Amino acid sequence: MARLTKDQWLEARQQWEADPTISYAALAERIGVSDVAVLKAAKREGWVKSGSLASINRAAHIKADAAIQVTPQVSDTANHEVSAQTSKKPLPASTELSTDLRAKLIQSHRAEWRKHASLYPLEGIKEDFGLGKSAKISSEMLSIRQKAERIAWGMDTEAADTTITINNPRSFD
Numbered sequence: 294m295a296r297l298t299k300d301q302w303l304e305a306r307q308q309w310e311a312d313p314t315i316s317y318a319a320l321a322e323r324i325g326v327s328d329v330a331v332l333k334a335a336k337r338e339g340w341v342k343s344g345s346l347a348s349i350n351r352a353a354h355i356k357a358d359a360a361i362q363v364t365p366q367v368s369d370t371a372n373h374e375v376s377a378q379t380s381k382k383p384l385p386a387s388t389e390l391s392t393d394l395r396a397k398l399i400q401s402h403r404a405e406w407r408k409h410a411s412l413y414p415l416e417g418i419k420e421d422f423g424l425g426k427s428a429k430i431s432s433e434m435l436s437i438r439q440k441a442e443r444i445a446w447g448m449d450t451e452a453a454d455t456t457i458t459i460n461n462p463r464s465f466d
Contacts, residue, residue, distance in 0.1 A: 353395030
């Protein structure tokens with residue numbers, strides 16, 4: 294049996310954590326190593342199949358915030374919180390994947406609002422009633438769409454205290 298690289302072990306971990314039905318033995322057969330090797334790696338690295346939705350969402354917001362260029366408007370407290378969170382020990386691979394996907398969603402929502410603000414500047418709305426109506430309709434539709442996406446991704450506060458099992462995360466790219 295071949296010795297796996299770190300990247301191959303990371304991929305194996307992601308497969309195991311993302312699939313609630315796969316066993317260590319099935320994963321071992323799939324990647325071509327012994328089931329004892331998989332078991333040892335899982336114990337050593339702390340593989341888990343589930344995560345707290347609240348912690349995933351918090352981590353996603355921190356990742357999305359960390360992607361923003363720091364400006365004078367960002368407070369020292371927020372900078373400290375982001376740097377403290379990003380220096381902690383790594384998350385389980387499935388939680389890391391869920392966090393990354395949610396961070397991308399948050400970033401896309403923020404980009405959509407920036408685009409809306411550029412399409413409908415307040416100065417233009419004050420001068421043109423029709424533009425104001427378009428801005429209002431557009432913002433309401435954007436809010437509805439984003440709320441639905443946040444519900445679908447389990448990012449609303451009502452679901453934040455539940456524990457979830459990450460089955461088959463999908464990309465929205």
